[in-house]
Amino acid sequence: MVYPDGRTLAAAAAAVPRADAAPLGDGGPPWQAPEGFWPGLLDGIAEAVVAVDLQGVVRSANVVAQQLLPIVIGKVVDGGGALPEALRSEANAFEIDHDDRRLHGRKVALSGLSVWYVRDVTEQTMRVDALLAERWRSAFLAEASRRLSGSLNRDRVARTATLLAVPALGDCAIVFLPGSRGRTLWYRFAGEAGEEGNVHGVIEAGGLPEDSPITEGLAGLPVGDDPRLVEHLRWLLPKDFSRTGSALLLPLPGHAQPAGVLAVVRSAGRAGFEPVEQHLIRQFAVRTGSAIASAALYTEQAQTADLLQASLLPEALPELDEVAFGAAYRAARERLRIGGDFYDVFAGPDGHWTFLLGDVCGKGVEAAVHTGQARQTVHALRLLESRPAKLLELLNQAVFSRERPQLTTLVIGSVRPSPRGGLDIALASGGHPAPFVVRSDGRVEEVEVSGLAIGVVPVATFVQVAVRLEPGDSLVAYSDGVTEARGGPTGLEFYGPDRLASVLANYAGAPAAAMAQRIEQTVGDWLGGREHDDIAVLVIQAKPAHKRRHLVGVPNQ
Amino acid sequence: MSQTIPEADREHYMRLLEDAAEPEAVDFAQKLLARGVPAQEVLLQLVAASQAEVGRRWAENRWSVAQEHAATHLNEQVVAAVATTIRPAQPSRGRIAVACVDGEWHSLPARLFAEVLRLHGWEVRFLGASVPGPHLVSYLHSYDPLALAVSCSLPTRLAAAKRTIEAAQEAGVAVLAGGAGFGENGRWARRLGADRVATDAVQAAQELAAWLPATPRSSPHPLLVGDDEDVMVSKHKQSLVDSGMRLLGERFPALARYSGHQRQATLEDLGHIADFLSASLLVDDAEMFTSFIGWLCIILESRRVPISTVDVVLEAYQRELYDYPRALRHLSAGRRQL
Structure with a gap:
């Protein structure tokens, strides 16, 4: 523990006036700490304090230390695991996960003993992690908005969306867009480099089963949790993407009609989609959908203008x-x-x-x-x-x-x-x-x-x-x-x-x-x-x- | 690159350019192709090399600007003829747009690069000389090329090049920059944020396959130098030119007897000095300015204009720009060059 003025506990204890020190107050008898005062004082603090001698035997420990740490007074700190090893080590500090708790330790050498001050920082770490994660999500969405809205070309917006989604949201992302004459266009990115990195293709009309969640999503139907989703997507995944974990399919909301569908797939090694992540992917889908819808509108107008222009430009x-x-x-x-x-x-x-x-x-x-x-x-x-x-x-x-x-x-x-x-x-x-x-x-x-x-x-x-x-x-x-x-x-x-x-x-x-x-x-x-x-x-x-x-x-x- | 077109043939071609003999020049290029000379070499060893010579002859005042223009036009016709004679089959690679920045009229280097890309199997859209920014962006949105190759022959167009590069990247299109305007090894292109720089047409055409598709730089460009001195110089160009003319008039009374044409040429030179100063401030490289001053002196000497006039102009600009530390540095460097 560090006092506000920067002194350590040991230094603070050493500074408590001893019996032979100058009298306090109005000259009454010097104050002397009664029996059991010092251990009691240590027991009262929230930090675990444990003193270990050179042989690794625990010489002293406050109550918190005995509850939090796997130690017994008078015995050697033994057993495997990160924590006993840390307490025996030469290092001056550690930060270790032990029994679902995040512990932070700091060592002070005192009278030939190693005194460890160990603090439970679980809550604090969680708060910091959550804040960082939230900051990351905001930054991700801001960057996504910027890059998605930069282009007014539907194909490029779809490709950009897959590039943004991997690896941030999943290990493979596929965007499906409605094409002309009942076709479905798809754009996939699975983190590969080079020319193969961005793969796209066309599914002819009727190429998807009626009950496919992709068809349903493109038709504007809500896409629920479909346990067969991964099966529906498997043929579109890269060949080396054998161990598939969880998958998520979301409609991309457009102007009055769905702009497309986004599928995010994770490999088996990666955890599933937590609620907060699902929320993030939904917000990403909203941005993607809006950019695709704008691009589609622009393309339509540009094509009209091109036709007009071609008919009006002077001939050779x-x-x-x-x-x-x-x-x-x-x-x-x-x-x-x-x-x-x-x-x-x-x-x-x-x-x-x-x-x-x-x-x-x-x-x-x-x-x-x-x-x-x-x-x-x-x-x-x-x-x-x-x-x-x-x-x-x-x-x-x-x-x-x-x-x-x-x-x-x-x-x-x-x-x-x-x-x-x-x-x-x-x-x-x-x-x-x-x-x-x-x-x-x-x-x-x-x-x-x-x-x-x-x-x-x-x-x-x-x-x-x-x-x-x-x-x-x-x-x-x-x-x-x-x-x-x-x-x-x-x-x-x-x-x-x-x-x-x-x-x-x-x-x-x-x-x-x-x-x-x-x-x-x-x-x-x-x-x-x-x-x-x-x-x-x-x-x-x-x-x-x-x-x-x-x-x-x-x-x- | 080894020369596969004999010296005599290249000299003959140069004479055809000199005579503005269009049908003969086109026939000659086609004869070379028929003889089995690869199209790429006709484009680079005949057309590009002769164009460089055209520029030299203009700089040495051996050719008028109209002659230079006619020869350039003829070279363009030859490129078009070569392109239609050797038309690669279906392009095997992706689409690339090639454009000159706004205000850039030297389209031949870009045109040659476009044809070399085509010979390497790329599907190329050549958008021509001086493509206004909005037109370019609208093209990029509609046709979604893998990359935009942007050409700039004069450093004074770098401000426009910067806007073009940023607009393309904002539209998600990666930018390949090339041309003499971007300096030796394209160093100013890198400074302006281009994703890649082409210094050699053939090499660039070969390397593109490994590079594309590419995601453009996504982070907004850091300001090169935040002081806006380049903007201010170009904004106050007219008052700079006026101050230069005034001081020239004081030091060289002969100026008063200049013909309208000579006066106009002097005004243009003063304008160029201001433009190059603005460009060198944009990329924060005084060497651009000093090498321009060096080049200007060669041009003026060949036209029998005393070099001391340049020093007077730089002095006038220094007085005018007393408040701009970087501009003063560049101008001093320019005066030392004299």
Whole structure:
């Protein structure tokens, strides 16, 4: 025992005033301890005190010691077991489990004897253990929540759940998820390393017996204690998992319907599931179920968006002998990579090619849907009409036949290889920024073409202009997302047509694709990660007559 | 790696790049394949090696940026042609996504790595240049690759790389980092928390099988250095550049007679210095800054710009950043370098 001031019992006893010490109080006779006082004092304390001599014989022991320890006064401490060995040992302390009690011993050498002070710390240890276990469970659930909610992919969430469950909750974990057409998907982890660590598979419809607890769990029925559970799961366990102990099956609660089922299996060497552990696994299952349900919802939406996107993304550009196309497209910074800008290149009936680049007012899915309509309309109209100005006129009428005409700007051009080399382009614009022509010698000209945007007035006519591209010249159409990109040093300045023209001048004669890419890149750098509108660029280049293209060298400084 | 493509062939290819002779270059690569040269060697010894030479020629001011870009484009076309000629049968290994960090436009190294992975049997999704973070995360959720290979060619994109690495790991996807931007042996990638670093395409492609599937680092990243000096430098980039221009104007009156183009180039250089300072503060490595300054001097010398201008700019930045001890250390190291 240690007194509050840090002294040991022996030191405290030695400090009690002896008979010959200075008188106490008001000078009365010195106090002398009566017969039996010291043993009585020792008997009164809660700690077991036992003194053992060099031969291992117990010389003195208080009452507590005689009750708690296997000793007899005057006899040698004998017998096997941890405790007698500890009392005979040279060590100065021990902590030992003896008869369901946790004992803590501390030795003090006193007058040639070993005096052991032994304390029963069972309750205290249990309290500390319980606290640590509770802390561990909270930490486990916090970590599980964090890792489960990180992913929005159902497969990955299921796999993560099995990884988290082993070895924390059991020695093998299997997650079952309902698949399409009555199938059941399963994901297993049993602590193996490497590629085999994470095994998954598919059970075809009807592959599980009607009364299987897995089927019942997936159907949302409560899964009770089923003594045959291990038998139901055995075929899914790794081959070396021969000695199976207890198993637990829990439904994973989802949004309004079960998200899946979790099975946790322990090997024979490990204790069964205590109530507190069952509670923990249930809480884990709730978190897993909620993460899986969210991921399933996300997947469904992402698939819809993918379908929409696939139908709206521009098709691959054609490869022609006389014309090189290049394009860049960057949707506004939204997860959905679709937007209001669009471009298209398609073959006309009589050897010419039609290209268009446009911008439907608005952003995101709504704009994308209108984009699709506009493109489909042009696709249909081009079968009847190939002159760009007329195409715009028809498109405008078609737009006004809808309930809510959507404001759209676009340029349409019809490209025809000229017999004397180069390209002849007929061009019309519906309220769209005028394209640039980049000559192979580095001159940059803005095409003079203008017109009302589509969807402004029901009957509109458009001007058509002719553009001649000599071999190596390019026509660059772009959306206002390029010139109205706000960024630069202040973050407020527009990219502007002048900057675009000077970039293009440096890229005269470069391949069409490289030119488009360069615009995308300089605008991206200009933006410096800021929000932006959809960006679309389409380059139409007259291929040089000879296949080798010599670049115009532009010095840097 | 032993060179199986003769020197003469590589020189011939370089000339084709110089002439921007796209059809000939594609034909030439395909002829090599037909001759039995393994696709991997065409990709690495022809394309990757010539691209490094393209960079050198630009740095020495022998090629314009437009020429560099045209040659890069041509190399991209050759990679695409090689990839379609040698299309491995059904992928035998898992899915890996390859992406360039946001703001990173040099997609050729990532593209080459993607093709090498494909040749080693991996199912590869190449997401392209400058993939915005939200797009990437949405891709990772939808397609659940075993790993994300993230490419960064310039240290100034490391802040974006850090965000990408963290976002992928948060989505449960392990990250393999590669590219010159992560420094020698990818040391800055490790500092930014990447799960693994690729320094050699072939070696990485071989080692991936043993590594994957892998669980990403799950613990949140410890702050590299908690002082935010890198953030502050990039936030105040404009006022730094302004102060540099002012001091340059005082010390070099010739600046007033600069053409618009020269002025623009100077502004860009000052911006680069600020960007590299911010990056070197992010990974807390002054050597990144000093080696950039060394490289900048080579570039400027080849363009006949006096090196003393760099010292003036660093001095101006020091005055501006008097309150930032680490930035001052990096700037002093940069000035000693001169």
